[in-house]
Amino acid sequence: xxxxxxxEGPVTLSEEAFLTINCTYTATGYPSLFxxxxxxxxxxxxxLKATKADDxxxxxxxxxxxxxxxxxxxLEKGSVQVSDSAVYFCAAGRGxxxxxxxxxxxxxxxxxx
Amino acid sequence: xxxxxxxxxxxxxxxxxKVFLECVQDMDHENMFxxxxxxxxxxxxxxxxxxxxMKEKGDIPEGYSVSREKKERxxxxxxxxxxxxxxxxxxxxxxxxxxxxxxxxxxxxGTRLLVL
Numbered sequence: 001x002x003x004x005x006x007x008e009g010p011v012t013l014s015e016e017a018f019l020t021i022n023c024t025y026t027a028t029g030y031p032s033l034f035x036x037x038x039x040x041x042x043x044x045x046x047x048l049k050a051t052k053a054d055d056x057x058x059x060x061x062x063x064x065x066x067x068x069x070x071x072x073x074x075l076e077k078g079s080v081q082v083s084d085s086a087v088y089f090c091a092a093g094r095g096x097x098x099x100x101x102x103x104x105x106x107x108x109x110x111x112x113x
Numbered sequence: 114x115x116x117x118x119x120x121x122x123x124x125x126x127x128x129x130x131k132v133f134l135e136c137v138q139d140m141d142h143e144n145m146f147x148x149x150x151x152x153x154x155x156x157x158x159x160x161x162x163x164x165x166x167m168k169e170k171g172d173i174p175e176g177y178s179v180s181r182e183k184k185e186r187x188x189x190x191x192x193x194x195x196x197x198x199x200x201x202x203x204x205x206x207x208x209x210x211x212x213x214x215x216x217x218x219x220x221x222x223g224t225r226l227l228v229l
Contacts, residue, residue: 032215043117043203043220044156051215089155099144099207099216100171105155 002027006090006104013080013111021075021107023064023090031093033057033066033073034101038087047075047088080111116140117221119204125227132191134224136204143209145187146218147171147179150201162187163209194228201225 007022025031032051036044048057053068062077073090087106094100120135138145146161148171158171160179168179176198180188187206191198202225205218 043222046217093216099210103156
């Protein structure tokens, strides 16, 4: 069945370090791919998305490229800030008009000053 | 901006109580979803609805039911709360997938439920 696998956390980085959070998916066809972010005590917010192969989603300095060959959608940021501390979820569309998503288990990021 | 609101941020209930969690969205979205979030398990889909009075089971529907009497409102019901239903509950909404539309979901702030 469809699944999304992302690297387990927690991930602890110093401010201004480079961030990569790996995400791979298993799905029929070419699903839309998403990264959501959850700040402490809040719901999930869409961070970025990509709808087809080689698309690059970007927002707030974060980027992810839809790689069809490796079925991956890794999240990257060149220089993290303390305010980026949050839980990051990778998700893929399951297809069908209902617009269901399947989520990875989340990766907790802590950025230290 | 899309707004999804949930009736409570924190809720404490006793085992066996009937619990209602309410979710309201203001973007005229057809699709609405209920998830629970648990450490190490991520988000798991409980139920979803793609139209008024329509509902579909998600991955973990056991012990839950839902109601969608109006387009903007989607309720999650725990008929008889149990301690293993202690969790964070998240509601989301979206437009249906279609030409030029991807299935971006918009989330509420969550309800943290403790069942004693």
